[in-house]
Amino acid sequence: MDAADADDNAELLELCQERLGYRFRDPQLLVVALTHRSYVNECASTLSDNERFEFLGDAVLGLVISHELVRVYPNLPEGRLTKYKARIVNERSLARIASSLGIGAFLRLGRGEEQTGGRQKASILADAIEALIGAVFLDAGYDTLNRVVLEHFRGAIEHVPAGSGSLDFKSALQERVQALYRDVPDYQVIDQRGPDHDKRFEVTVSIAGTVVAHGVGRSKKAAEKHAAEVALRQLEAEKKAKSSSNE
Numbered sequence: 001m002d003a004a005d006a007d008d009n010a011e012l013l014e015l016c017q018e019r020l021g022y023r024f025r026d027p028q029l030l031v032v033a034l035t036h037r038s039y040v041n042e043c044a045s046t047l048s049d050n051e052r053f054e055f056l057g058d059a060v061l062g063l064v065i066s067h068e069l070v071r072v073y074p075n076l077p078e079g080r081l082t083k084y085k086a087r088i089v090n091e092r093s094l095a096r097i098a099s100s101l102g103i104g105a106f107l108r109l110g111r112g113e114e115q116t117g118g119r120q121k122a123s124i125l126a127d128a129i130e131a132l133i134g135a136v137f138l139d140a141g142y143d144t145l146n147r148v149v150l151e152h153f154r155g156a157i158e159h160v161p162a163g164s165g166s167l168d169f170k171s172a173l174q175e176r177v178q179a180l181y182r183d184v185p186d187y188q189v190i191d192q193r194g195p196d197h198d199k200r201f202e203v204t205v206s207i208a209g210t211v212v213a214h215g216v217g218r219s220k221k222a223a224e225k226h227a228a229e230v231a232l233r234q235l236e237a238e239k240k241a242k243s244s245s246n247e
Contacts, residue, residue, distance in 0.1 A: 016106040020132060022148045024139050029053075031108075033135035036124060038110030050131035057134030060142070064149045065089055068157055072179045088156045094126035097152055103128050159239065169228035173205070176235060183208050185231070187224045190214075203227045 013030060017023050024030045037049040065088055069081050076084070087093070098104065104119035107128060118124050137145045150157075158179040170185075177185050191202040203223035204211045213234060215227025 012106055016103070019101045019103075020136075020148065021151050022136055022140070022144070024135070026139055029135040029139050030132075033131040034103075034106050034128065035108045036110065036113060036118070036128075038113040038118070039108040042110040050128065053131035053134035053138070054127045055134070056137060057130035057132065060137045060145060061130060061133050061149060062089060064146050065153065065157070067146075068150060068153075072157060073175060075178075076175070084160045087160055088153065091122055091126040093156060094129045095122035098125035098129045101152070103132070159236075169225050169232060173228040173232050173235075176232065177207055180235075181208050185228065187227065189220060189223070205231050207231070 013027060016030065016034070032048050033050050033053050035047065035049050037051060040047045040049045062085070065085055066081070069076070069084055073081065073084070099120075104125060107119060107124070109118045109124075113121075113124070133145065133149060136148055159176065173185050177183055186206040188204050188206070189201055190204055192199060194200045199218060201217055201220050201223040203215045203217075203220065203226075205213050205215070205224070205227040213227050213230035215223045215225065215230060217223035217226050
């Protein structure tokens with residue numbers, strides 16, 4: 001794709017807005033959000049870079065994500081909410097979202113950054129996403145921004161428990177199910193056999209009334225943990241299959 005200046009290329013601006021899922025009332029805000037300081041340094045001093053928008057975007061993105069985490073996970077303590085937010089709002093995840101939208105192709109970069117692969121740099125892409133978020137906020141306010149952000153961050157918010165190594169499988173499954181179905185898993189012992197010193201338990205776990213996995217273990221707790229692990233893997237497989245079918 002041609003990397004011509006964004007403000008002189010209506011086609012690029014149109015495509016950027018289409019991928020972002022928002023059409024600016026003031027297109028100049030979009031242009032500024034896509035302008036890296038390296039471009040300004042090599043051009044006229046009257047141009048504005050995207051750093052102020054990035055500053056604003058960082059703040060309002062944090063608010064939107066925090067608000068949604070509190071809504072989706074009503075029983076989580078503050079400490080875990082903070083950890084979840086940190087896993088969603090960081091350079092790596094922001095750059096990943098920017099890459100999925102092809103934001104790098106729309107950026108106005110200086111020659112030096114262009115030659116050193118600036119369009120693929122995680123730091124530049126993450127900053128650009130925050131700048132775009134800041135620009136949407138300035139153009140349309142919080143309610144519209146909330147819609148735009150959640151459109152692109154919904155998956156990260158709903159599936160963040162699966163990335164938590166500190167959570168046990170049952171806790172991770174419960175938080176995933178609460179996010180996806182507004183429900184909690186139901187565990188039932190369907191079989192136990194063997195002498196007291198060598199019991200074997202079989203457990204099912206159901207979501208919204210449907211059995212989704214079985215687990216076995218030497219205790220009820222171990223069997224439930226196994227069932228939760230199997231269920232989590234199944235949910236992740238379904239997510240990947242759905243993503244593939246939508247491509």
